[in-house]
Structures are given as structure tokens and as C-alpha cells.
Amino acid sequence: MEQTESAITANIPITLVFAGNDPTGGAGIQADIEAIASMGGQAAPVITALTVQDSQDVKRVEPVEAGLVIEQARAVLEDMPINAIKIGLLGSIEVIGSIHTILSDYPDIPVVLDPILRAGGGATLANQEMEAAMIELLFPYTTILTPNSNEARQLAPEADTLDACAQEILSDGCEFVLITGTHENTDTVDNTLYGNMRRLETFSWERLPHSYHGSGCTLASAIAGLMAQGLEPFTAIHEGQEYTWEALKNGYRTGMGQHQPSRLFWARDEGEPRSE
Numbered sequence: 001m002e003q004t005e006s007a008i009t010a011n012i013p014i015t016l017v018f019a020g021n022d023p024t025g026g027a028g029i030q031a032d033i034e035a036i037a038s039m040g041g042q043a044a045p046v047i048t049a050l051t052v053q054d055s056q057d058v059k060r061v062e063p064v065e066a067g068l069v070i071e072q073a074r075a076v077l078e079d080m081p082i083n084a085i086k087i088g089l090l091g092s093i094e095v096i097g098s099i100h101t102i103l104s105d106y107p108d109i110p111v112v113l114d115p116i117l118r119a120g121g122g123a124t125l126a127n128q129e130m131e132a133a134m135i136e137l138l139f140p141y142t143t144i145l146t147p148n149s150n151e152a153r154q155l156a157p158e159a160d161t162l163d164a165c166a167q168e169i170l171s172d173g174c175e176f177v178l179i180t181g182t183h184e185n186t187d188t189v190d191n192t193l194y195g196n197m198r199r200l201e202t203f204s205w206e207r208l209p210h211s212y213h214g215s216g217c218t219l220a221s222a223i224a225g226l227m228a229q230g231l232e233p234f235t236a237i238h239e240g241q242e243y244t245w246e247a248l249k250n251g252y253r254t255g256m257g258q259h260q261p262s263r264l265f266w267a268r269d270e271g272e273p274r275s276e
Contacts, residue, residue, distance in 0.1 A: 012040075012041060012042050013040070013041040013042070013083040013084070013225070013228035013229050013230075014041065014042045014043075014044050014080055014081065014082055014083055014228065015036050015041055015042070015043055015044065015082070015083065015084045015085065015086055015221070015224050015225055015228045016044045016046065016073065016076060016077065016082045016084070016085045016086070016109075017029065017032045017033075017036070017043045017044065017045050017046060017085075017086045017087075017088070017221070017224075018046050018048050018069070018073070018085070018086070018087045018088065018090075018095075018099055019032050019045065019046075019047070019048060019086070019087075019088035019089055019217070020047065020048055020049035020050065020051050020061070020088065020089035020091060021047055021049070021050050021051060022051055022053060022214070023051070023052070023053065024053060024054060024055055024213070024254070024255065024260070025254075025260070026055060026213035026214040026254070026258070026260035026261075027213055027214035027216075027217045027260075028051070028088065028089065028214075028217060029043075029045045029047060029088075031214040031217035031218050031221065031261070031263065032045065032086060032088065032217055032221040033045060034218075034263035034264055035217070035218045035221035035222045035225060035243070035244075035247075035263050036086075036221050036222075036224065036225035036228075037225075038222070038225070038243065038263055038264065038266065039222055039225030039226050039228075039229065039243070040225070040229065041083075041225045041228050041229065043086075043221070043225075044076045044080070044082065046069060046072040046073050046076070047064055047069075047072070048063065048064055048069055048088075048089055048090055048091045048095050048099075049061050049062060049063045049064055049089055049090075049091030049092075049095070050062045050064070051089075054255055054256075054257060055213055055253075055254060055255030055256060055257030055258055055260070056255070056256060056257030056258070057257070058125065061089075061091060061125060062091075063091030063092035063094070063095055064091065064095065065094075066092070066094035066095050066097060066098040067098070069095050069098040069099070070098045070101060070102065073098075073099075073102045074102070077102070077106065082106070082109055083109070083110075083227075083228035083229075083230075084109060084110050084111070084112065084224045084225070084227045084228035085103070085106075085109050085110070085111045085112070085224070086111075086112045086113075086114070086220055086221050086224035086225075087099060087111065087112070087113045087114065087138065088114050088116055088217055088220070088221075089116045089125060090116070090126065090130060090134065092130070093129055093130055093133045096130060096133045096134055096137055096138065097133070097137065099137075099138065100137035100138060100141075103138065103141040104141070107141060110143040110144075110224075110227045110228075110233075111138075111141050111142050111143050111144075112142075112143060112144045112146065112220050112221075112223050112224040112227065113138060113139075113142045113144070113145050113146070113174075113220070114146050114147075114216050114217060114219075114220035115134060115145060115146075115147050115151050115155060116151075116216070117131065117150075117151050117154055117155075131154070131155065135155065135172050139169070139172040139173040139174050140172070140173030141173070142173065142174045142175065143174075143175050143176065143227070143233060144174070144175065144176045144177075144178060144220075144223060144227075144233055144236075144237065145169060145174045145176070145177045145178070146177075146178050146180065146216065146219055146220045146223070147169075147177070147179055147180070148179070148180045148181075148182055148183055148216060149162055149179055149180065149181055149182075149183050149184050150183050152165040152166065152169065152177075152179045153165055155168075155169055156168035156169055162179055162192070163194075163199060165179070166179060166192070166194035166199070167194070167197060169194075170194060170195070170197055171197075175195060175233070176193060176194065176195040176200075176233055176237070177193070177194045177195070178191055178192070178193050178194075178223075178237055179191065179192050179194070180216070180219070182211075182215065186207070187207065188204040188205060188206060188207055189204070189205045189206075189207050190202050190203070190204050190205075191203045191204075191205070191241060193234070193237060195233075200234075201234075203238065203241055205241065205245050206245075208245075208248055208249060208251075210248075210251065210253075210258070210259040211258045211259065212248050212251055212258055212259050212260060212261055213257065213258035213259070213260045214260050214261055215244065215248060215261060218243075218244050218247055218248075218261050218263055219240055219241065219244040220240075222239075222240035222243045222244055223236045223237055223240035225240075226239055226240055244261070246265055246266075247261035247262055247263045247265055248261050249265075250262035250265035250268075
């Protein structure tokens with residue numbers, strides 16, 4: 001019996017997740033856990049920050065002490081095989097430094113980084129010093145960066161087009177950059193993938209009528225969960241977008257602000273009513 005259980009456990013891909021806690025459940029570590037579970041994997045959550053927020057905006061961010069972040073991560077890494085790493089809300093320069101220490105010790109694990117710079121309601125979640133530290137310390141270890149178009153412009157302020165933003169970000173060390181187009185004034189949502197210092201492909205998705213709290217977390221975690229399964233980046237990026245669009249399409253409104261994705265839409269009965 002023990003051998004059978006061990007064999008089953010060994011087949012479950014594990015994604016180490018650095019993220020903040022969102023008490024609404026719309027974004028942050030809960031979004032990561034649900035998306036990765038939906039990809040057939042397990043999330044190993046390392047909390048980087050506690051937040052005070054609702055469905056409208058973030059009120060306060062309290063970073064976890066950097067040494068505790070490292071202790072959380074090492075306890076997991078020294079105990080079980082980690083197949084991918086996903087990074088979300090960072091909280092402080094010190095936390096960025098702690099994650100850099102982990103990534104430098106495990107350089108062969110694929111990394112998906114969602115550069116969370118602002119909340120959906122507009123609150124600043126990373127100052128200029130944190131942005132610079134992220135670029136210097138984390139980008140060289142990043143397999144896939146998933147900024148929205150506003151974040152891409154903020155990370156590459158000297159660039160005059162999104163293509164140029166992507167080129168600058170790639171030159172900072174990221175292997176692939178997927179710039180999402182939710183914030184652009186276009187009929188469809190166009191997400192563009194870059195790699196090898198060029199544009200690789202644009203994925204167009206039907207634009208849905210609402211804005212969503214946790215869409216970026218959902219996408220990045222789905223991609224990371226798929227890479228943990230062994231999928232190569234292009235396939236993981238495409239399938240991660242498909243899952244995220246379905247989660248948004250089935251989304252619902254829980255508070256007075258943005259809708260949130262229904263990441264477990266696949267577990268609901270087709271006839272079950274959905275809150276708008």
C-alpha cells in the first residue's frame with residue numbers, strides 16, 4: 001500500500017508559489033492554488049505578504065520578513081521535488097532578494113513571473129526601487145514573464161511601442177514575454193508572445209464585458225502548472241490562456257468591485273445558476 005501511495009504522489013507535479021494572501025479569494029495565493037489544481041498539479045504556497053483588500057482595491061500590504069520567506073521555500077524544496085516556480089506579489093525589496101537567493105540555488109526549475117506593479121483599483125504594489133530589483137535579480141531566472149500592457153510600459157519606460165517594451169524586457173534576461181492586452185482599446189484581447197528577441201505569435205480572444213480581479217494570477221499560475229506537467233513553454237502558454245478565458249467567461253461578482261474568475265468552472269454543473 002505504501003508503495004502504491006508513493007507512486008501516485010510522485011506523479012503529481014508540484015509548483016512552488018511565491019505570492020501574497022488576498023482575503024477576498026479573488027487573487028493572490030488562492031487564485032494560484034485553484035489554477036494549479038485545475039491543471040492537475042499541487043501548489044506549494046510560500047506567503048510573501050499579507051494584504052488588506054476588497055474587490056475594489058488594495059488598502060494595505062504587509063510584507064513577510066525576508067528570512068521567513070526563505071525558510072518557507074527551503075523547507076519545501078528540501079523535502080519534495082519542485083517542477084516549476086510561480087512568482088506573484090513580492091511585497092518588498094528584501095523579499096525580492098530572498099527569492100533571488102532561492103532561484104540562484106535552483107536555476108534549472110522553470111519560473112513564471114507575474115510582475116504585479118499595481119492593483120486593479122490603482123493602488124501601487126511595487127515602487128521604482130522594487131521594479132529595479134525585480135529586473136536585476138529575478139528577470140535573469142525567468143522563463144516566462146506575463147505583464148499586462150501597462151506593466152510592460154512601466155518596466156520599459158524608454159520604449160515607444162509594446163514590441164520595443166518586449167525587446168527591452170527580453171534583453172533583461174527573460175526567456176519569453178507574454179504581454180496581455182486586456183487594458184488596450186481593441187475589439188479583441190490580443191496577447192502577444194515574444195522570444196528570441198522577436199515577436200513569436202499573437203493570440204486573440206473575445207473581449208468579455210467585465211473587468212476581473214485575479215485574471216493575471218490565474219493566467220500565470222495556469223501556465224506554471226502546465227509547465228510543471230512537462231509542457232514546453234509555447235504549449236503551456238496557449239493552453240493556459242484557454243483555461244483563463246473560460247474562467248473569466250464563467251466569472252461572477254462577489255462584492256462591489258470587479259468580477260472574479262471562476263477557476264473551478266469545470267467542477268460546476270452546467271445548469272447551475274451563475275451570479276452576474
